[in-house]
Amino acid sequence: MRATGRVRRNERLAALRCIACHTQYPIADMPTGCPRCAGAGHPSSVEAVYAGAPLPLQPKSQGYRWGAWLPYSDGISLGEGNTPCLDVPALARTLGVEQLWIKHEGMNPTGSHKDRMSAQAVSRALDVGARLVVLASSGNAAVSAAAYCAAAGLPCEIATYSDLPAPFARALREYGAMRVAFDSGHARWDHVRRRVERDGAFAVTNYCVPPVGSPVFGVEGYRAVALEWVAQGVRPDHVLVPTARGDLLWGVYSALRDLVHGGVLDRVPQLWAVEPFARLSRVLDGVALQSEFEGRTAQFSTAGSTVTLQQEMAARLSGGGAVLVDDHAAAEGMSRLAKAGFWVELCAGACYSGAWQLRSAGRIASSQQVLLLLTAKGDRDPFPFDSL
Numbered sequence: 001m002r003a004t005g006r007v008r009r010n011e012r013l014a015a016l017r018c019i020a021c022h023t024q025y026p027i028a029d030m031p032t033g034c035p036r037c038a039g040a041g042h043p044s045s046v047e048a049v050y051a052g053a054p055l056p057l058q059p060k061s062q063g064y065r066w067g068a069w070l071p072y073s074d075g076i077s078l079g080e081g082n083t084p085c086l087d088v089p090a091l092a093r094t095l096g097v098e099q100l101w102i103k104h105e106g107m108n109p110t111g112s113h114k115d116r117m118s119a120q121a122v123s124r125a126l127d128v129g130a131r132l133v134v135l136a137s138s139g140n141a142a143v144s145a146a147a148y149c150a151a152a153g154l155p156c157e158i159a160t161y162s163d164l165p166a167p168f169a170r171a172l173r174e175y176g177a178m179r180v181a182f183d184s185g186h187a188r189w190d191h192v193r194r195r196v197e198r199d200g201a202f203a204v205t206n207y208c209v210p211p212v213g214s215p216v217f218g219v220e221g222y223r224a225v226a227l228e229w230v231a232q233g234v235r236p237d238h239v240l241v242p243t244a245r246g247d248l249l250w251g252v253y254s255a256l257r258d259l260v261h262g263g264v265l266d267r268v269p270q271l272w273a274v275e276p277f278a279r280l281s282r283v284l285d286g287v288a289l290q291s292e293f294e295g296r297t298a299q300f301s302t303a304g305s306t307v308t309l310q311q312e313m314a315a316r317l318s319g320g321g322a323v324l325v326d327d328h329a330a331a332e333g334m335s336r337l338a339k340a341g342f343w344v345e346l347c348a349g350a351c352y353s354g355a356w357q358l359r360s361a362g363r364i365a366s367s368q369q370v371l372l373l374l375t376a377k378g379d380r381d382p383f384p385f386d387s388l
């Protein structure tokens, strides 16, 4: 573990660029995304621009330390990344596909993929001399940010829901994070906004309405997820990703897109956003992206009433889409994964059911390979497992 407060920025990091209008900006923190698009009424995320031609990936190359592909090549780490990507023939047979891969993000230090975002975002916070890190989360992102801030020696304040599940509340307390409780998601965002605009705090998550993705330096950390499976030689045709606002989906997409441009891959696999109620699926059917999408779900990591441009773009540009998996189906998927040895959160269980749905509908062919991105372990999930 490094906790020296010293970080090293990737020397290839050249600029930021809007994912929609492609306007370039100098390196800076832009938590509300592209000013030009926000001014035009359709907020959009920015992404990092890395100078020079993309480097070809060597099989079994150095894993998470993707110096050329992430904003920070060295910084605060608790050993995140390099998660197992496993060939699971039994599940492939059940689904009726050629091969099924499981990328198990629950194997990260605090049990979820969020550690990849925290490592990069907290390194950024140190780089710019932040004195307070703030975020809105009532789940895995909260625990992860609290852990990485503890490692960095940075104060961390988290806007949570009032009914934060006990295992999460305890983790935040032990990590020494400050907690401020609210009854609505938008109230949490207002609090983060005040902290950033009034007190100069460093934001790890979105606080805009309509929303953009989380701030760029964190989201870029998700690129390593795809880089790892590609370096391992895994070439799925379809990738299923539990999705709320699409940080992970976009990070994976951006890395795969760059690998195509660099000649490492022939094409981006079809990326499917697995959602607990209709949000992105409605947007892809023509409903306005900035609508509020109300719905109830026990899949707490992918709850939320909004859709971001980044998730719409990642799904559409990859030729994938949205897969709607309700809580009953998610529980069945979770149970099926557990029977294969993978105990994951409910929305990760929805990935398996989503693949089943796509296979049944003929969207996934029997000759194809599928990768399920399992976002977090199941032992902390507050879902009442006996209720379905």
Ligand SMILES: [Zn+2]
Binding pocket: 018, 019, 020, 021, 022, 023, 034, 035, 036, 037, 038, 044
């Ligand atoms: Zn823009």
